[in-house]
Amino acid sequence: xxxxxxxxxxxxxxxxxxxxxLAIEATTNNINTDKSSLLALKAHITDDPRNLLGNNWTAxxxxxxxxxxxxxxxxxxxxxxxxxxxxxTGTIPPHIGNLSFLVHLSLRDxxxxxxxxxxxxxxxxxxxxxxxxxxxxxxxPSSLWQCRQLLRLFLxxxxxxxxxxxxxxxxxxxxxxxxxxxxxxxxxPRSVFNCTSLQKLDLSGNRLTGSxxxxxxxxxxxxxxxxxGNRLTGxxxxxxxxxxxLEVFGIARNRLSGPIPSTIGLGVNLKYVFLWINELNxxxxxxxxxASQLTVLDLTSNSLSGPVPTTFGNLRNLEYLSLDSNQxxxxxxxxxxxxxxxxxxNCKFVRVLHLGNNPLSSTLPxxxxxxxxxxxxxxxxxxxxxxxxxxxxGNLRNLTTLDLRYNELTGSxxTAIGKxxxxxxxxxxxxQFQGSIPNEVCHLRNLGDLYLSGNKxxxxxxxxxxxxxxxxxxxxxxxxxxxxxxxxxWSLKDIxxxxxSTNSLSGHLPPDxxxxxxxxxVDLSGNELSGDIPNGIGGLQSLIKFSxxxxxxEGPIPESFGNLISLEILDLSSNNLSGSIPKSIEKLRxxxxxxxxxxxxxxxxxxxxxxxxxxxxSFLGNNKLCGAPRFQVPQCKTSSRRGSKSRSVSKPIxxxxxxxxxxxxVLSLIFLLFRCQKKKSKPLDKENMQALSTxxxxxxxxxxxxxxxxxxxxxxxxxxxxxxxxxxxxDGTTVAVKVFNLQVERALRSFDDECEVMSKIRHRNLVxxxxxxxNNVDFKALVLEYIANGSLEKWLYSHNYCFDILQRLNIxxxxxxxxxxxxxxxxxxxxxxxxKPNNILLGEDMVARVCDFGMAKLLGEEDxxxxxxxxxxxxxxAPEYGSVGIVSARGDVYSFGxxxxxxxxxxxxxxxxxxxQLSLRCWIKDALPHSVTEVADVNLLGEExxxxxxxxxxxxxxxxxxxxxxxxxSRLDITDVLGALSNIKTKFQLLH
Numbered sequence: 001x002x003x004x005x006x007x008x009x010x011x012x013x014x015x016x017x018x019x020x021x022l023a024i025e026a027t028t029n030n031i032n033t034d035k036s037s038l039l040a041l042k043a044h045i046t047d048d049p050r051n052l053l054g055n056n057w058t059a060x061x062x063x064x065x066x067x068x069x070x071x072x073x074x075x076x077x078x079x080x081x082x083x084x085x086x087x088x089t090g091t092i093p094p095h096i097g098n099l100s101f102l103v104h105l106s107l108r109d110x111x112x113x114x115x116x117x118x119x120x121x122x123x124x125x126x127x128x129x130x131x132x133x134x135x136x137x138x139x140x141p142s143s144l145w146q147c148r149q150l151l152r153l154f155l156x157x158x159x160x161x162x163x164x165x166x167x168x169x170x171x172x173x174x175x176x177x178x179x180x181x182x183x184x185x186x187x188x189p190r191s192v193f194n195c196t197s198l199q200k201l202d203l204s205g206n207r208l209t210g211s212x213x214x215x216x217x218x219x220x221x222x223x224x225x226x227x228x229g230n231r232l233t234g235x236x237x238x239x240x241x242x243x244x245x246l247e248v249f250g251i252a253r254n255r256l257s258g259p260i261p262s263t264i265g266l267g268v269n270l271k272y273v274f275l276w277i278n279e280l281n282x283x284x285x286x287x288x289x290x291a292s293q294l295t296v297l298d299l300t301s302n303s304l305s306g307p308v309p310t311t312f313g314n315l316r317n318l319e320y321l322s323l324d325s326n327q328x329x330x331x332x333x334x335x336x337x338x339x340x341x342x343x344x345x346n347c348k349f350v351r352v353l354h355l356g357n358n359p360l361s362s363t364l365p366x367x368x369x370x371x372x373x374x375x376x377x378x379x380x381x382x383x384x385x386x387x388x389x390x391x392x393x394g395n396l397r398n399l400t401t402l403d404l405r406y407n408e409l410t411g412s413x414x415t416a417i418g419k420x421x422x423x424x425x426x427x428x429x430x431x432q433f434q435g436s437i438p439n440e441v442c443h444l445r446n447l448g449d450l451y452l453s454g455n456k457x458x459x460x461x462x463x464x465x466x467x468x469x470x471x472x473x474x475x476x477x478x479x480x481x482x483x484x485x486x487x488x489x490w491s492l493k494d495i496x497x498x499x500x501s502t503n504s505l506s507g508h509l510p511p512d513x514x515x516x517x518x519x520x521x522v523d524l525s526g527n528e529l530s531g532d533i534p535n536g537i538g539g540l541q542s543l544i545k546f547s548x549x550x551x552x553x554e555g556p557i558p559e560s561f562g563n564l565i566s567l568e569i570l571d572l573s574s575n576n577l578s579g580s581i582p583k584s585i586e587k588l589r590x591x592x593x594x595x596x597x598x599x600x601x602x603x604x605x606x607x608x609x610x611x612x613x614x615x616x617x618s619f620l621g622n623n624k625l626c627g628a629p630r631f632q633v634p635q636c637k638t639s640s641r642r643g644s645k646s647r648s649v650s651k652p653i654x655x656x657x658x659x660x661x662x663x664x665x666v667l668s669l670i671f672l673l674f675r676c677q678k679k680k681s682k683p684l685d686k687e688n689m690q691a692l693s694t695x696x697x698x699x700x701x702x703x704x705x706x707x708x709x710x711x712x713x714x715x716x717x718x719x720x721x722x723x724x725x726x727x728x729x730x731d732g733t734t735v736a737v738k739v740f741n742l743q744v745e746r747a748l749r750s751f752d753d754e755c756e757v758m759s760k761i762r763h764r765n766l767v768x769x770x771x772x773x774x775n776n777v778d779f780k781a782l783v784l785e786y787i788a789n790g791s792l793e794k795w796l797y798s799h800n801y802c803f804d805i806l807q808r809l810n811i812x813x814x815x816x817x818x819x820x821x822x823x824x825x826x827x828x829x830x831x832x833x834x835x836k837p838n839n840i841l842l843g844e845d846m847v848a849r850v851c852d853f854g855m856a857k858l859l860g861e862e863d864x865x866x867x868x869x870x871x872x873x874x875x876x877x878a879p880e881y882g883s884v885g886i887v888s889a890r891g892d893v894y895s896f897g898x899x900x901x902x903x904x905x906x907x908x909x910x911x912x913x914x915x916x917q918l919s920l921r922c923w924i925k926d927a928l929p930h931s932v933t934e935v936a937d938v939n940l941l942g943e944e945x946x947x948x949x950x951x952x953x954x955x956x957x958x959x960x961x962x963x964x965x966x967x968x969x970s971r972l973d974i975t976d977v978l979g980a981l982s983n984i985k986t987k988f989q990l991l992h
Contacts, residue, residue: 037095041095046089050087078102081105084109094118103128110133111134117141161185169194172197175198193215205230228253236275238261238262241265247272264285270294277300277302284308303327310339313347318350324355329361355383361384374398392416402425406429412434435457442467450471450475453477459482461481463486467488471495472494484505496518497522501524509537509548520542520545521544522543537564539563544566549575550573554575554577558582562588568590577601581605594610597621605619703773724738737783769784787843804940811848817978837899876895878895894968904953928954948988
């Protein structure tokens with residue numbers, strides 16, 4: 001028996017050691033399996049720009065120490081794979097299914113494409129799957145619906161198509177489902193409401209149809225529901241507001257009809273409700289005031305009717321209320337609106353109040369002065385308001401936008417408006433105001449837009465308006481103003497639009513009109529102006545529309561009109577102008593319409609340029625004009641006697657002139673050949689050498705000391721022709737030292753080109769050059785100002801920072817300003833030739849500066865384009881540059897258009913998605929105007945001010961598309977682009 005016990009004990013010990021050995025072996029095999037799976041994933045990644053995996057995921061290191069990997073401390077198995085925001089490009093291999101202990105898988109914000117593998121079904125422990133912000137296509141894999149432990153599923157911002165499977169109901173533990181911004185179709189499956197643990201459901205930005213199932217009320221833990229931007233129809237189910245936990249309810253931009261359910265008052269935790277752009281009707285239920293936590297309510301653009309509720313004042317946390325564009329009324333005239341405004345005085349945090357385009361047919365009550373001082377926007381335009389504006393409006397000290405346009409308001413413009421010192425936009429146009437503009441308006445030193453058109457204002461225009469240097473738009477047209485135009489208005493150097501038409505203004509146009517350097521529209525028509533048109537008007541190179549029709553102007557049309565390079569519309573009709581039509585106008589390539597009818601013009605009508613598309617209506621009432629039959633004027637006559645006499649002496653003159661011309665031609669050719677040869681041998685001419693001599697002298701030894709011997713620790717970047725180092729000179733100045741690699745073909749020429757160009761230019765948005773250093777043998781460098789914040793490329797693709805729309809727009813305006821200077825602001829046009837995000841640097845003040853002029857070209861006065869053998873960066877270069885090497889200012893405009901597209905979509909033109917016939921431009925053009933959210937950088941969007949954001953991005957991308965048309969002559973000029981971007985910025989700031 002003792003022997004038996006001994007053998008039994010030995011057996012147990014052997015079994016114990018055997019099991020431990022097998023466990024160790026199994027663990028070893030499993031971690032090796034994980035390693036193999038991850039290395040397979042690495043092999044499927046085609047682009048790792050920061051080399052994060054290349055330097056870290058190696059067979060010689062432990063898997064658990066790899067970047068993005070977390071292992072279970074007990075089993076030593078991979079439980080977390082997180083490669084979020086690493087700029088990786090590739091596909092997911094089926095081997096990923098072998099990570100059997102995986103709990104959390106995130107590949108968010110990369111460039112993965114293809115379809116997720118069906119092997120994901122093998123990840124039985126998976127709780128979090130995040131594949132959002134990638135380029136996955138096809139249907140959502142059905143295998144995902146078998147991962148029954150899933151708690152959160154993020155597939156938003158991809159390109160998934162097809163329907164949402166009914167098997168989604170298998171995920172009973174699911175708490176977050178994010179399928180937004182794809183192209184999913186079909187109906188919302190009712191089975192999704194079997195996922196009763198759901199807290200967040202976001203299906204916005206798809207193409208879903210049908211109604212919203214009433215079973216949505218089953219989701220009693222839901223706090224976020226967004227169905228915005230689909231094609232849903234039917235009613236809003238009343239059951240949705242039975243969810244006591246619901247905080248965000250977004251179902252805007254659909255086709256929903258019927259009334260707002262009265263159960264909305266049950267949403268005791270509701271904070272954000274977005275119902276804009278639907279077909280909702282009926283009245284706004286009074287019960288809405290029971291949703292006491294409501295912060296934002298947007299009912300814009302529906303068909304809601306009945307009185308404006310007076311119970312909104314119970315919403316003490318309200319910050320944003322928009323009832324714009326409905327059929328709301330104030331049934332008992334003044335009383336209803338007064339009660340509504342009075343009740344809102346209880347809303348101490350309200351910032352935005354939009355009531356515009358509703359037939360309120362009431363007066364503005366004095367209780368408007370009791371509204372919260374936090375109010376920033378008050379829109380009641382198009383509401384059929386009557387009576388006068390109460391002086392109490394001046395109590396709204398923090399108001400930035402006051403919109404009372406297109407009403408029936410009377411009386412005078414209240415002096416109390418002058419108390420609203422924060423006011424930026426004042427719309428009073430389309431009313432019946434009388435009297436003069438009060439001087440108190442001139443106290444509004446932040447005012448950007450002043451609209452007083454279409455009233456009954458009279459007397460002289462207040463001269464103090466010229467003191468409002470912030471003015472960008474001034475519309476005083478269609479009133480009864482008299483006297484002369486105040487000279488102070490011509491000092492508004494930043495004004496963009498000026499309209500004084502249809503008044504009774506008299507006097508002469510002064511030469512000072514040429515001070516308005518950035519103005520794009522000037523309308524002075526329908527007045528009593530007299531005298532000559534000043535030559536100074538030719539300085540308005542941003543001018544797009546100009547009208548002085550129906551005045552008493554006389555004298556000739558100035559030749560300087562030919563300098564208005566941006567002009568599209570010119571109306572000089574119904575004056576007493578004389579002389580001929582200047583041929584200089586022929587070169588205005590954007591001119592679409594000219595009207596010089598009913599003047600006293602004479603001579604031949606030009607036929608070149610835009611005149612080739614004009615009709616007889618442009619020249620009516622000028623009896624001494626002659627020209628082509630299509631203009632319905634007499635044919636221009638020539639004297640027969642003069643013709644016969646000239647024929648008799650023509651032959652001797654021709655012989656003499658031919659001999660002279662031949663001699664001049666030969667001498668010119670010799671001179672040009674000599675000059676070209678001289679230019680080749682000496683890339684820097686005398687003028688440039690003189691400019692270079694003014695640069696500070698810096699020795700090689702100082703640069704070597706400044707950069708620690710050009711050590712790698714000082715290296716900040718590399719390029720095609722060399723490297724850039726950060727250094728500190730002996731005097732403490734921090735600089736960037738661009739050292740040219742003379743072993744690279746054309747690097748020497750690049751150095752010469754950059755010296756030649758940068759010696760000529762000075763501009764706020766161009767990198768400043770401090771000096772150059774050359775020993776004429778093996779070292780050449782440029783010393784530039786150091787720009788602390790790096791390149792636009794770095795910021796655009798950074799995962800630590802995110803530019804908003806206004807920041808990106810400001811950068812684009814800065815770059816456009818630099819290009820305008822290069823193309824038009826210097827005596828010799830300069831073409832950059834290599835515009836891209838890496839060549840845009842951002843200073844500490846985030847002002848953009850264009851750099852790297854190694855490929856730039858100087859165009860002589862006789863050239864509008866030149867030919868080169870140097871290729872710029874693929875994806876950014878214009879078609880004519882890449883094919884035949886032709887460079888021109890229009891090529892820079894093309895590159896700038898691509899730059900704008902990349903900046904607002906965060907997609908490179910060389911992205912893998914752009915293959916075969918699809919390009920960045922085609923992708924964007926196909927999406928406009930209705931699908932702008934499908935191409936815009938998702939970081940720029942969001943529920944707040946979404947309309948303003950979409951409108952801004954849409955117009956920017958439309959400008960970018962116009963910049964990148966294939967034919968160079970059809971592209972915009974950079975001056976037009978700059979004006980357009982400035983206008984977009986102004987509009988966005990008003991709406992935002």
